[in-house]
Amino acid sequence: MEKLKIVGGDLLQGSVRISGAKNSAVALIPAAILANSPVVIEGLPNISDVHVLGQLIEEIGGAFHFDENEVVIDPSHIVSMPLPNGKVKKLRASYYLMGAMLGRFKKAVIGLPGGCHLGPRPIDQHIKGFEALGAKVTNEQGAIYLRAEELRGARIYLDVVSVGATINIMLAAVLAKGRTIIENAAKEPEIIDVATLLTNMGARIKGAGTDVIRIDGVEQLHGCRHSIIPDRIEAGTYMIIGAAMGKEMIIDNVIPQHLEAVIAKMREMGVVVETSDDQIFVATKEHLRAVDIKTLVYPGFPTDLQQPFTSLLTKASGTSIVTDTIYSARFKHIDELRRMNANVKVEGRSAIITGPSRLQGAKVRATDLRAGAALVVAGLMAEGITEITGLEHIDRGYSNLVDKLANLGATIWREQMTEQEIEQLKNT
Numbered sequence: 001m002e003k004l005k006i007v008g009g010d011l012l013q014g015s016v017r018i019s020g021a022k023n024s025a026v027a028l029i030p031a032a033i034l035a036n037s038p039v040v041i042e043g044l045p046n047i048s049d050v051h052v053l054g055q056l057i058e059e060i061g062g063a064f065h066f067d068e069n070e071v072v073i074d075p076s077h078i079v080s081m082p083l084p085n086g087k088v089k090k091l092r093a094s095y096y097l098m099g100a101m102l103g104r105f106k107k108a109v110i111g112l113p114g115g116c117h118l119g120p121r122p123i124d125q126h127i128k129g130f131e132a133l134g135a136k137v138t139n140e141q142g143a144i145y146l147r148a149e150e151l152r153g154a155r156i157y158l159d160v161v162s163v164g165a166t167i168n169i170m171l172a173a174v175l176a177k178g179r180t181i182i183e184n185a186a187k188e189p190e191i192i193d194v195a196t197l198l199t200n201m202g203a204r205i206k207g208a209g210t211d212v213i214r215i216d217g218v219e220q221l222h223g224c225r226h227s228i229i230p231d232r233i234e235a236g237t238y239m240i241i242g243a244a245m246g247k248e249m250i251i252d253n254v255i256p257q258h259l260e261a262v263i264a265k266m267r268e269m270g271v272v273v274e275t276s277d278d279q280i281f282v283a284t285k286e287h288l289r290a291v292d293i294k295t296l297v298y299p300g301f302p303t304d305l306q307q308p309f310t311s312l313l314t315k316a317s318g319t320s321i322v323t324d325t326i327y328s329a330r331f332k333h334i335d336e337l338r339r340m341n342a343n344v345k346v347e348g349r350s351a352i353i354t355g356p357s358r359l360q361g362a363k364v365r366a367t368d369l370r371a372g373a374a375l376v377v378a379g380l381m382a383e384g385i386t387e388i389t390g391l392e393h394i395d396r397g398y399s400n401l402v403d404k405l406a407n408l409g410a411t412i413w414r415e416q417m418t419e420q421e422i423e424q425l426k427n428t
């Protein structure tokens, strides 16, 4: 087991290349199993969520060859094998195997997913969608059993705007008979990316990226080549790092339109942000202003950047209020930031940050993926050494984090934990 060590205070300079989007990747891989021949995806990120999904594809008889440039998924020999336990619990997005397996085999058994603990994360809207398409769905001892004689298109209104439910219903509907209409659909860029792959595989989908998506079922889908979109959350994390510690930082391979809400907030704080076609330039300023943030569905401020942004706000003068309207308990990083001398407290669904604070290095623990990102940002800003444990969370979503930051001039490395440290961690 490893920990991450950061000596804070270095000003960062240079360019960082953003990897493929985690939240696209984890849907594109299950989408590929709907094809009858190999699918090639360029630019998948080198993160554990991708590797775990690859292992799941192999477990059910598919082939998955990972390479930093492209991944080949051959779904020709996949069988409808139950996956009630095991690796499905390691990530959230294993729930996409429900829609994809149901779509291909008209039956599936998939254990309830894992992923970050951010408060309740029900999947009732996914199930409502599968049932509307004609599936019988039951929950037996923590696994979802899905079975249909045939899937028929339906009109489905989502009671909650959900990324996962929107994509999962698309996956189940592309091979269904007739037309499916998803109303109140989520509009995230990752949904468009998945629709683009499915369309290249032969699916008929209109409206992805708007709140009404129309899918006309087809008989079969074939393999194709697809290039993934860049990760707007990874890009946003490096923008935050640039806003905190950047002398002159260029975020490369990014779609600036995907980050408009974040760019606007940074400019409101006084951060220097300039955009071009596929790059964003960010530099810190000595005096940053406090701002309030409310997370919203896309194109609003993304909840996945709320936690690292909180770390940045410890540097701003005044009081900032960060409210998460998507998740009720996405504040596990706050106690750790307090250990680092941040003046932060949680009231209900809001974090209240009073700055500026001089952060101090400390031993802290990442309890979820973006809590980990928040601690990396804080560690880069702090005086002295910060030690971060819980790297398995960070590894779910950040490709080559240490190399990317070291190339920008950060003093950061991974180190084996001693047996005593591992024991201590287990007991906390």
Ligand SMILES: CC(=O)N[C@H]1[C@@H](OP(=O)(O)OP(=O)(O)OC[C@H]2O[C@@H](n3ccc(=O)[nH]c3=O)[C@H](O)[C@@H]2O)O[C@H](CO)[C@@H](O)[C@@H]1O
Pocket (backbone or CB within 6 Å): 023, 026, 092, 093, 120, 121, 122, 123, 124, 125, 126, 127, 160, 161, 162, 163, 164, 165, 186, 303, 304, 326, 327
């Ligand atoms: C793998 C992946 O893509 N993860 C992202 C996805 O998660 P995920 O797809 O799980 O998030 P959703 O968009 O579904 O969830 C949004 C909100 O709706 C609620 N809800 C969702 C589904 C449902 O059936 N019932 C219900 O009540 C959730 O509890 C949450 O409060 O979108 C989130 C919101 O942008 C991001 O934080 C995650 O990074």
Ligand SMILES: C=C(OP(=O)(O)O)C(=O)O
Pocket (backbone or CB within 6 Å): 022, 091, 092, 093, 114, 115, 116, 304, 369, 370, 397
């Ligand atoms: C919440 C996240 O991921 P997941 O939905 O995969 O747990 C995230 O990427 O911030």
